[in-house]
Amino acid sequence: xxxxxxxxxxxxxxxxxxxxxxxxxxxxxxxxxxxxxxxxxxxxxxxxxxxxxxxxxxxxxxxxxxxxxxxxxxxxxxxxxxxxxxxxxxxxxxxxxxxxxxxxxxxxxxxxxxxxxxxxxxxxxxxxxxxxxxxxxxxxxxxxxxxxxxxxxxxxx
Numbered sequence: 301x302x303x304x305x306x307x308x309x310x311x312x313x314x315x316x317x318x319x320x321x322x323x324x325x326x327x328x329x330x331x332x333x334x335x336x337x338x339x340x341x342x343x344x345x346x347x348x349x350x351x352x353x354x355x356x357x358x359x360x361x362x363x364x365x366x367x368x369x370x371x372x373x374x375x376x377x378x379x380x381x382x383x384x385x386x387x388x389x390x391x392x393x394x395x396x397x398x399x400x401x402x403x404x405x406x407x408x409x410x411x412x413x414x415x416x417x418x419x420x421x422x423x424x425x426x427x428x429x430x431x432x433x434x435x436x437x438x439x440x441x442x443x444x445x446x447x448x449x450x451x452x453x454x455x456x457x
Contacts, residue, residue, distance in 0.1 A: 307352070309388045312342040319344060322354040325371040328439070336368045343388065345372075345381055352376050355385050357392060364400040365393045370412075386419040394456045401454045406431065408444035413452075421452035 312318070318337065320330060322344075327333050336358055345353035353376070356369040367389050372381045386403075393401045403421055405412045417423075430449035431439055439446045 306347055308346045309343060309385065310346065312344055318342065319351045319354050322351060322371045322373065323356070323369050325374070326369045328435070333369065340368055343385070343392070345385060353381050353385055355389055357389055359398075360402065361400075363398055364402060365396070365398045367401065367403040370403070382415050383419055386416070386421075390419070390454060390456065399456050401456055402451060403454075404449050404451050406441055406446045407448040407450060408441040408446055410442060413450065416452045419454070421454045423450060424453040425451045427451060 318333075319342075320333065323333050324330070336356065340356045340358035343355050343357065344351045353372040354369065355367055355371075358366055358368050360366045367386070370382060370385060370389075372385070390401060401421075402424070403416055404427075405416065427449035429447060431446040
């Protein structure tokens with residue numbers, strides 16, 4: 301748990317309501333979120349009992365975890381909250397004994413791609429035609445057609 305005078309990052313309790321309004325900022329549908337949420341841990345950034353940001357962390361292998369979703373309330377983007385959430389996810393994965401942390405983004409998500417690299421993630425691989433194969437209709441972001449998924453990795457040793 302990270303806390304300062306006005307904010308708190310904490311793990312969401314099992315009986316607490318999932319902040320779908322935030323999660324849907326980074327994923328297309330509740331159905332997509334539903335695929336990874338049951339086996340994952342949800343962490344939230346709170347200020348005065350308001351959830352401002354969220355990330356979802358899941359185990360993907362014996363020595364690896366993945367950030368499945370990271371979202372910051374649009375009116376609060378650009379304040380460093382996303383970077384702090386990535387730092388928290390890194391420390392959480394490291395404290396649990398994992399040596400790798402992955403995160404994925406689209407070929408058109410320039411802001412997240414910059415943020416992830418700023419947080420120490422490096423481009424690891426490209427999942428070609430990911431969006432064209434997965435979704436029935438074309439999806440655009442930043443006026444660009446989403447084609448490929450970029451996988452970034454951070455070594456935690």
